[in-house]
Amino acid sequence: EAGVVQSPRYKIIEKKQPVAFWCNPISGHNTLYWYLQNLGQGPELLIRYENEEAVDDSQLPKDRFSAERLKGVDSTLKIQPAELGDSAVYLCASSDRAGGRESPLHFGNGTRLTVT
Amino acid sequence: SQQGEEDPQALSIQEGENATMNCSYKTSINNLQWYRQNSGRGLVHLILIRSNEREKHSGRLRVTLDTSKKSSSLLITASRAADTASYFCGRDDMRFGAGTRLTVKP
Numbered sequence: 237e238a239g240v241v242q243s244p245r246y247k248i249i250e251k252k253q254p255v256a257f258w259c260n261p262i263s264g265h266n267t268l269y270w271y272l273q274n275l276g277q278g279p280e281l282l283i284r285y286e287n288e289e290a291v292d293d294s295q296l297p298k299d300r301f302s303a304e305r306l307k308g309v310d311s312t313l314k315i316q317p318a319e320l321g322d323s324a325v326y327l328c329a330s331s332d333r334a335g336g337r338e339s340p341l342h343f344g345n346g347t348r349l350t351v352t
Numbered sequence: 353s354q355q356g357e358e359d360p361q362a363l364s365i366q367e368g369e370n371a372t373m374n375c376s377y378k379t380s381i382n383n384l385q386w387y388r389q390n391s392g393r394g395l396v397h398l399i400l401i402r403s404n405e406r407e408k409h410s411g412r413l414r415v416t417l418d419t420s421k422k423s424s425s426l427l428i429t430a431s432r433a434a435d436t437a438s439y440f441c442g443r444d445d446m447r448f449g450a451g452t453r454l455t456v457k458p
Contacts, residue, residue, distance in 0.1 A: 240394070269446060278358075278440050278448040279395065327394055329446075337382055337444040338402075343394025 238262065242328050242344035250352055254316035257347045261310070261330030268305060269341065270313050271327040279327055285311065286333065315349075323351045357449045358441060364455040371428040373452040375441035378422065382444045386415060386426050388437045389451070395440060398426075433458045 241260040249255050261268050266287050271279035282301065284292040287308035296303065300319070305311040315322055325348050329341040358375045365371055375384070383402045387395040401408045401417045401424065408415045414427040428435055433456050440451045 276450075276453075278450045281447050284446070329394070338400055340385060340397035340400065341387075341395070341442070341446060343396070345392070345394050 240342050240344035246348050248350045252317040257313045257326050259311045259328030265330035265332050267331045267333045268311050269329040273325045318351045320351050358452045362453045367458050371431050373426050375424045384424050385442045387440045390437045431456045
């Protein structure tokens with residue numbers, strides 16, 4: 237099966253500019269996650285979707301970050317405006333919740349954002 | 353905030369040696385999963401252990417769980433250079449700790 241696809245792979249922008257990341261989960265996976273990972277740290281959950289509904293966005297900085305998952309398939313994460321501290325890797329993951337909380341997460345290779 | 357903490361933060365061993373890394377968590381869990389991450393890549397699922405299990409094996413991997421201490425350990429036996437990666441534990445709410453960076457020297 238095709239894995240989780242993320243694009244772009246790398247992005248360099250100037251501070252105060254907007255940026256968007258795209259994720260296409262594994263076909264049939266109804267749960268989608270966005271994580272932020274700083275260098276040398278673990279992934280930090282930003283938002284979790286069940287189909288098109290955001291069910292856990294408590295860690296999403298809503299003043300500048302937004303996400304959408306129209307039609308419950310692919311998803312976009314946006315930052316506007318970007319700040320220097322947003323430089324990180326943004327990871328997307330999906331899982332088949334038919335297995336409940338035991339379903340493993342499948343990760344994409346991430347988008348590395350550099351804000352200058 | 354991180355919901356699980358791995359230790360050590362970094363571990364360097366020789367090929368053929370065993371590697372043990374630990375994970376502690378703060379609240380009760382239904383299960384705990386271990387993942388590995390190679391540099392520049394996403395995380396890959398390794399093994400899941402349920403709260404009613406004490407030990408689980410998969411190939412060269414052995415995972416233990418002590419719910420009374422809220423801790424788990426991952427043992428990699430007969431390590432190989434290809435095992436060099438970061439290892440993370442994740443709770444069933446899919447939050448991760450800071451990870452252990454394992455280096456296996458040939």
